[in-house]
Amino acid sequence: MSLEHTTEVAVYRRADAPTEQRVADLLARMTLDEKIAQLHAAWLKLSADGDHKARSIDFAQSANSLTVDQILEHGLGQITRPLGTHTVDPKEGVRALNELQRKMIEDTRLGIPVMSHEECLVGLMIKDATLFPSPLNYAATWNPSLVGEVGRIIGEQARSIGCHQGLAPVLDVSRDPRWGRTEETLGEDPYLVGVLAFHYVNGLQGERRDVLATLKHFVGHSASEGARNHAPVHVGPRELNDVFLLPFEMAVKLAHAGSIMPAYHDIDGVPCHGDRALLHDTLREKWGFEGLVVADYAAVDLLYSHHAVAHDSASAAALAFNSGLDVELPGHECAVHLKEALERGEITEATIDTAVSRVLRTKFQLGLFENPYVDPERVDVKGTAAADTAYQVALESAVLLRNEGGVLPLQADGAQKIAVIGPTADDPLALLAGYSFPVHLINSGEQSVASIATPLGALRALLGEERVLHAKGCDIIKERRAGAPVFPGDVSLDLSGSANRDELISEDTEGIAPAVAAARAAGVAIVFVGDLAGLFQSGTVGEGSDTDSLELPGVQLQLLTAVVESGTPTVVVMTGGRPYNLGGLEDRIAAQIMAFAPGERGAEALADLLVGRANFSGRMPLSVPKSAGAVPYVYNHRLKSAGTPIAYHFGSRYPFGFGLGYAPFRYSDLALAQREVPLEDGTVELSFTVENIGERDGTEIVQIYVRDQHASVARPVRELKAFARVPLAAGAKARVRVTLPVDMLNFTDARGERIVEPGDFDLMVGSSSRDIHLRGTVTVAGNAVRTLPRDWRMLSAVEVVS
Template identity: 60%
Template sequence: MTAIYKDPSQPVAARVADLLARMTLDEKIAQMHAFWLILAQDGKHTVRADSFTGASDQASLQKRLQLGLGQITRPLGSHKVDALSGVRAFNALQKTMMQDTRLGIPVMSHEECLVGLMTSGATLFPSALAFGATWNPVLIEQMAAAIGDEARSIGCHQGLAPVLDVSRDVRWGRTEETFGEDPYLVGVMATRYVRGLQGEKRDLLATLKHYVGHSFSEGARNHAPVHLGWRELNDIFLLPFEMAVKQANAGSVMPAYHDIDNEPCHASRHLLTEVLRDQWGFDGLVVADYVGVSLLYQHHGVAADPAEAAALSFNAGLDVELPGDDCATRLSQARQRGLITEARIDEIVSRVLTEKFRLGLFENPYVDENAIRLRTPRALSLAREVARQSVVILENNGTLPLNPAAQPKLAVIGPTADDSLALLGGYSFPVHLILSKDQQAQAEPNVITPLAGLRQLFGAQNVSYAQGCAILEERKYGSPVFPGDVANSTALAHESPVSQNTSHIRAAVSAAQQADIAIVCVGDLAGLFQTGTVGEGSDADSLNLPGVQQQLLQAIVDTGKPVIVVLTGGRPYNLQGLEQRVAAMVMAFTGGEQAGIALAEVLAGVVEPSGRMTISVPKNVGAVPYYYNHKLKSAGTPIAFHFGSAYPFGFGQSYTTFAYDNLAVAARQIDINTGDIVLTFDITNTGPRAGVEIPQIYVRDKLASAVRPVKELKAFGRFELAAGERKTVEVRIPADMLNFTGSTGQRIVEPGEFDLQIGASSSDIRLSTEITLTGQTRTLERHWRMESVCQAAV
């Protein structure tokens, strides 16, 4: 007789209950952790080990695999292996799980996929910061669907993306992983990313991270404590997670490394269970950030040993320890010590098994090695389109767009002009691989650099090149030890590896002098744990360009030639006054493998510039943390000289001009319970060429029971207009969206007057009016209306 759990016609709940009843305690615990292995096609797998993750016991590996396994960590993304070989090796592991274990429970596979599937040969997409700069949720959903297709094709069941951290301090290295500084924009983009990645069936789990507040760490230092009260945490940092859970049915959540008010996120039952599951209705898996459970006893000091750390996390709401089994295997000890009950373990394992049944793994455990799909024409086209739409014009004295037909002589200069890795984020496979022991950085042949793109569009004979300087002379792994691993981290002597070599600037000046226009490409290099100048564990103490790039740029500007500055990378930088002396300045982020041609197309006017900033560029490092949706008193009293941003949230120039007029509001009095703010206005392209405008609608609560920001984004749209064309835009904002967290800790909407501001950026407000919410203060229900509509009027 077939066991109930092996019968696909049975309900999932019945299959889970049947299987759970057959499992020993050790078999249950095996489902609560992963192994990080280097898989082999012959089944002779080896344990991956490094100073960050530690290692599982190689000697007992085969014996322990007989108990089953919850997840396998990054089978194709941990080392350089071609997709076919990687899939065959994964299938070998799965065969062991299905045929050689007592119960035949399949293993789940997870991979990183923030900027594309992080495996060799996959499409290299732009950074998340570039995703946000498109202000195009539809495009991001399409792109995420392409990433999901690649992931499914190599057997990935869970993708560790997207990042929902709301940028607050651009010195933070992981700024490049965020969509921007506004919680609503982040929530919309994340929701679309999740929908695209998971698909309608949720047969691939997206993972929301880093839950929560990770981006507002002390001093913008990775892992550092976060100082936030519940109201601000809920209004700014939890909102995107709530949106993605409720609107996109996100399949997984990953807690963050830090502590909030002395409580580590990995040990917070309030966050992981009460808010996430009880209040929001989340029904997926909570997976640990890598070694996050271990840090409870190694760094945070809230657990005495691995057993207590495991009990703390799993009692709080964790389901699976990643990337290995540092603490989970001590759960039997924790149970004997009374730190966790078997009933709790059963509850957790039931969730893990439920997802495995939902995903269809018991019926289809193996990957079709003939169906691998990487770098398809569709994926490459989407990568280029995202890169195009993300380019932001910050300054332009009329030099742009360039005219290829005029065959201008261009000198392309700078350390990021022809460095393929400078166009990739920290969680792209070629950059991430630098973390491997003794792995040197290697050029990525599929990446089109700015130099290559400009030569392709303007002709190689018209484009010269000089590097000018390097950011890092050599890129390799070798980060300093973690805090706590030395007696006194404050006295640790560690010199920056950033290059100070100026010997190549003279040659770059000569190249500029012989050209009509100099295009100077500067910025940073993504790299984890100080293998670069931005990225996880690569935080900054300044907003000056790393190394001697400022000296290079100064020397080129001093030639008197028109200079176009192209900033690439994962955070904005100050040019120390040169912003006003250059002919143009462009923010291109890390644009992925199609970045160079996309940039060239925008500079040449083949593609109209439509990118808008989703992070403000602080005037000075003294202004950080700076973000547009600050409080009125954030400026200081009197207003600090260094406060503010010349290029704020929502800012970006076009090659044409737009006028806003004819604002009309359907009703000034809006019912607080069921009402919508409905308004229309016209946008007219008043310039000589087609363009894209991104109107943004902000709201200011004029009187509230708690201090509110000076303005908050509540709606936005993206509209293409031909020269002279006029479009009427209709906006509908639910009254629910005017909520904030009240004194009871719940989201409330209060009656009163609100300013509505319509503009081209957070500081360029073109139209404004007022509305009034009428009725009594109300507490929002679980399912409240979380998004507005901004569309062309019919």
């Protein structure tokens, strides 16, 4: 059916009309079916000839028998991952998307265009797109501008394929590295997460704001019971606000993020997708959020099928949309039953209209009605500049944790043999995070990583084939199998559906002896260990791939022990999505590097660092607990978290903010501009000197921590409040100035409001959360507690002044 016939152009079709008039005009013309169609997505395998196929899997679009034509009859809110669902050439994928868009515009009554969303956490999750390092790598750079550049590049690539919404960034604050999705986080500090989120969102959305960033998972997803996927969360309202909500608040208020995705779990029994206090009262009323709230995949259905707080699909839809949801993703399991919920009085049409209005407003603001199509010839998802940025992130994020005896850097032009050992040394997939396209498609039996260099190949290219010996030693996973044991990461109620992890992890030790022989034949052994990302227990880390241990998966520790006992100086390079312990070998190895998942150019970056062509500057974005028995351990704990007396297993060998380089630095001459600042609008100002006392150029990451000496509630032992990268040539020094708004000394009171109390605050300048070099105290002067306004000052500033 063609568009409505009218003697004059409808208001909603006039680009010069005010957006609110266009929304009101279009909403008034819509039937209930047309409204509901805007409140859900469809997960289809698109075709340029218009022969689109429904994608029906266990957790989406399997509960009803609607045909594709029936799904699209009244229009559609969003199309789910049109290029990321399967392997398709990007240009062909755009042609297919254009055909769907044509159908929406020409073959529906009102001609409302459809929005397209894709995953984009570590680059567009489609064929051929740049494979960036993991978010833990982003955080380990401590370089907000670089993270913003990553977001900008991903945003440009998204625009080129007609993507209007990217499902990133993840702002879950890491609290337990056993959690499989730790690899998706920006670390354990809420301020660091918030600053990097602000820059990533600004970069992704761009000045035109024609691609929406999606903040997820709202909120507290990383604090689940036992670090298990989807498990309940038990945090009090103060901790929820001060730790987990802060990065979201920063990204909403500072970067005006276009969308938010609630989390799967419940908090104190209330599932996030059915929590109006969270999705409406806090997000919209308190913070002023004006964007879209979109469901995590199948989460609306889970209100009924798992949480059991709704008695059927219609009830689940009513609960979610009453709570503040705008769009159900990835399909239409529950939204299509809103009519039934309306008839039963479980939701009102006014509530439906509110959500529809937000969807329409977003489409108008994106310019979709004026520019619905994309030129396939302008697709650009991979280029030299993007690859170079991926390399720079990998370079700046690798963390040198130990370097004894000067083993590193390796001599690039020497004759010494180098043994390259370990299961991740020659596996391109070991360089990639779980939300990269090749790893995501392991579950469908597809992946293509032939173009990605491995550490073995990169070292051979730098050092020469004849100098590099190789022995794999062992596997982590013998065979990467298609299909996931469980989805979406939950077992059945009787636990009979739980996967047998022992069938996945290799216990074969036959390769250890050849590896030891290679080590003995070399002057240095570099052992590459870690884990492999994979969804829902198809890997050892990633969404649904949680663990009960911080020991290296499989027999990697046996391999490493045997190599160390060979007597050859051993360098450990760990890649993957979480830190692991080395079973006491930390004191016996010559050097250790934490590289996380460094992406498509990661091997090249690691090789350049190992031979000294570049200097290490990465710093840990999360702590490495001494054992699984020590978790949860984070640097910004409260004093009594350590127990009384302090538990022997408490703490971290390598704490938050820690990292070494090939040049040491010295701190001196701390000065405070004022010893006392006003509570109402004060700014703490301090300065200090940093000097490179080494023989190589390097970059120091200066970190400023604060502790409230006395407060009305127990406060953390220290909290990060400012940081910056300070590059210095050998022998050079710099004066660094920090300005810190008093507003940032806040915490949450019993009313749920952010307050600042007068009193004394310790200021600590260090190179990590443990290594504090300079200390001072400032007094915040005032007669009463101050409640912060909505637009409180959230950011500090650090600058090199001389």
